[in-house]
Amino acid sequence: MNNNLEEIMKKRPHVVILGAGASCAAIPNGDKNGRKISAMNGFIKKLGLSDLLSRVNLETKSDNLEDIYMELEGRSGQELDCAVVKKELEQKIFDYMKEYEIPDEPTIYDYLILSLTNKDLIATFNWDPLLVQAYLRVGKYTRNLPFLAYLHGNVAVGYCEQDNIIGIASGRCKCGKLLRPIQLLYPIKKKNYQADIAIEKFWKELQNNFERAYMVTIFGYSAPQSDIEALSMLKVAWGEPEQRSLEEIEIIDIRDESEVIESWKDFIHTHHYSYHTDFFTSTLGKFPRRSCEATYDRLMKCRFLDGSKGFKKGMTFDEIIKKLIPLLNEEIEKKETGEMLSQLY
Numbered sequence: 117m118n119n120n121l122e123e124i125m126k127k128r129p130h131v132v133i134l135g136a137g138a139s140c141a142a143i144p145n146g147d148k149n150g151r152k153i154s155a156m157n158g159f160i161k162k163l164g165l166s167d168l169l170s171r172v173n174l175e176t177k178s179d180n181l182e183d184i185y186m187e188l189e190g191r192s193g194q195e196l197d198c199a200v201v202k203k204e205l206e207q208k209i210f211d212y213m214k215e216y217e218i219p220d221e222p223t224i225y226d227y228l229i230l231s232l233t234n235k236d237l238i239a240t241f242n243w244d245p246l247l248v249q250a251y252l253r254v255g256k257y258t259r260n261l262p263f264l265a266y267l268h269g270n271v272a273v274g275y276c277e278q279d280n281i282i283g284i285a286s287g288r289c290k291c292g293k294l295l296r297p298i299q300l301l302y303p304i305k306k307k308n309y310q311a312d313i314a315i316e317k318f319w320k321e322l323q324n325n326f327e328r329a330y331m332v333t334i335f336g337y338s339a340p341q342s343d344i345e346a347l348s349m350l351k352v353a354w355g356e357p358e359q360r361s362l363e364e365i366e367i368i369d370i371r372d373e374s375e376v377i378e379s380w381k382d383f384i385h386t387h388h389y390s391y392h393t394d395f396f397t398s399t400l401g402k403f404p405r406r407s408c409e410a411t412y413d414r415l416m417k418c419r420f421l422d423g424s425k426g427f428k429k430g431m432t433f434d435e436i437i438k439k440l441i442p443l444l445n446e447e448i449e450k451k452e453t454g455e456m457l458s459q460l461y
Contacts, residue, residue, distance in 0.1 A: 122416070122417075122456070123456050125330050125362065125408065125412050125416070126330075126408050126409045126412050126456055126457075127235060127408075127456070128235075128328055128329060128330035128331075128408060129235055129237055129325045129328055129329045129330065129331075130232060130235075130236045130237075130329065130330065130332075130333070130400075130407050130408050131236065131237050131238075131239065131322070131325050131326050131329040131332045131333070132228065132232070132236070132237070132238045132262075132332075132334075132400070133239050133240075133332070133333070133334050133335065133337050134238065134239065134240040134241065134242060134247070134335050134336060134337060135241050135242070135334075135335070135336040135337025135338060136153060136241070136242060136336060136337075137335065137336020137337065137338070137369060138224070138225075138228075138240070138242070138335040138336035138337075138368075139153045139244050139246055139247075139336070140152075140153050140336065141335075141336060141368075141395065142218075142223040142225045142246055142247075143216075143218075143219065143223060147216045147217050147218065147246070148217035148218060148219050148220065149217060151215070151216060153216075153244065159179075159180075159181040160179055160181060160184065161179065163208065163209070163212055165205065168201060168204055168205060168208070169184065169201065169205075171197060171200075172188070172191075172195075172197050172198050172201050174187060174188075175187060181209075181301075182301075185202070185205070185301045188201060188202040188205065189202060205301075206300065206301055209243070209300060209301070210271055210297065213243045213244050213245070213271045213300075214245060214271040214272070214285075216244045216245055216246060217249070218245075218246050218249040218250055218253075221432070222432070222433055222436060223246070223250060224395050225247050225250035225251075226250045226253070226254050226433075226436070227395065227401065227427050227436070228250075228335075228395065228400065229247075229250055229251055229254050229261055229262065230254050230257070230258075230404060230405070230436065230440060231400040231401070231404035231407065232262040232405065232407070233261070233262065233405055233447065234261060234262065234263070235262075236262040236263075236325075237262055237263045237264075237265060237321065237322065237325040238262050238263070238264050238265070239264075239265040239266075239267055239318070239321075239322045240264070240266055240267065240270070241267050241268045241337060241346075242268070242270070243268065243269060243270055243271055243300050244270075244271070245270065245271050245272035247270075248264070248270065248272035248273065248284070249272070252284075257437050257440070257444075258440075258444050258447075260444070260447055263321060263325075265318035265321050265322050266298065266314075266315075266318055267318055267322065267346065268300060268315075269297075269298035269299050269300040269312070269314075269315060270285075270298065270300075271285060271297070271300070272285050273285055273298055273314075274286065274287060274294070274295025274296055274298065275295055275296055275298055275314035276289035276291065276295050276296070277296075277313055278291055278293065279291050280313075281295070282295075282314055282317070283295050285297060298312060298314045298315060299312045299315065322350075322353075323349060323350075323352070323353040324353075326350060326353040326354055327353045327354070327355075330362070330364070330408045330411070330412075331363065331364050331365075331366065331407055331408055332363070332364075332365050332366070332383075333365075333366040333367070333368065333398065333400060334365065334367045334368070334369070335367075335369075336368065336369060338369075338371070338379060339379040339380060350383075351382060351383070354383055357382070357383060357384055357385040357386075358385065360383075360385045360388065361385055361388070362416075363385070363388065364388050364390070364411055364415070365380065365383060365384055365388065365389040365390075366389065366390050366392065366398055366399055366400075367380065367389065367390070367391050367392065368392045368393070368394070368395055369391070369392075369393065370393050373391045376391060377389070377391070396426070396427060396428065396429055399411060401426050401427050402421075402424075402425075402426040402427075403421070403423065403426055404426055404427055404439075404440065404443070405440065405443045405444075405447070406443065406457060409456075409457060425439075427439070443457075446458060
């Protein structure tokens, strides 16, 4: 295997896609104030929104937020009461989600962000601010961090159309204007991601990286068949599984393996996948910041790798950074030369 191919593969992106299961894993005991993440089913009851929705006569019997929102959206053009309730629902959900606070101790999101570098990308479907809060606090250790894409918007992120700037919500752009919130809810049958400029930018970033990715990790995202638009856009970027004979897909999910693989069968080339129920057994957990390097060496060079040197549950921030210092130093040293990173795993 020539060195040119090795260098190309190792420098390709590692793309991570997050669903609600990832946020649940990040705060299994609740956030800093004990608040837990809710699934779409039962979300209305959890937020106490039944009184609000009782102001319209809904046809759907579902308690799934997206089903309810789809009906409100469809009727809002002709029915003023539906339009009013839809707007109030959007605001109440935004206000509820923005109250989440990340715990003081390291969470899965802290580990995850620090396990990747600026050639990589994390794309999240989640509205909560936990990923952003983790990103801000680990940024004091290194600026060599992955790009974050918020595929369904996020309460912690704002946008200025005038200067095409994305930043922290409620902050100001360089033009002096407050960054506007990004839309959170979309009708599930036809999610028009092009309707919001910021969301469109995030999707383009994901598609570009997804097409070039050597590794893809799907963390707590069930690929619901109702999300036709999202899956279609991912499929176009990825192509046919037969074209992905070198790439690897890694899935972190607590569902049964057969169910998970069935969800992603249109993306997996034969046996080129691994299944984990825990972040710490994944390539990201075992070989932080060198996941593509480790995967290439293991599969293409048939090297035995010691995965015991990676992250461990219950580490403090000091312990995490102490473990990463050799990797961070090497990244700084080799940035100028463009050399491949060595196998420090």
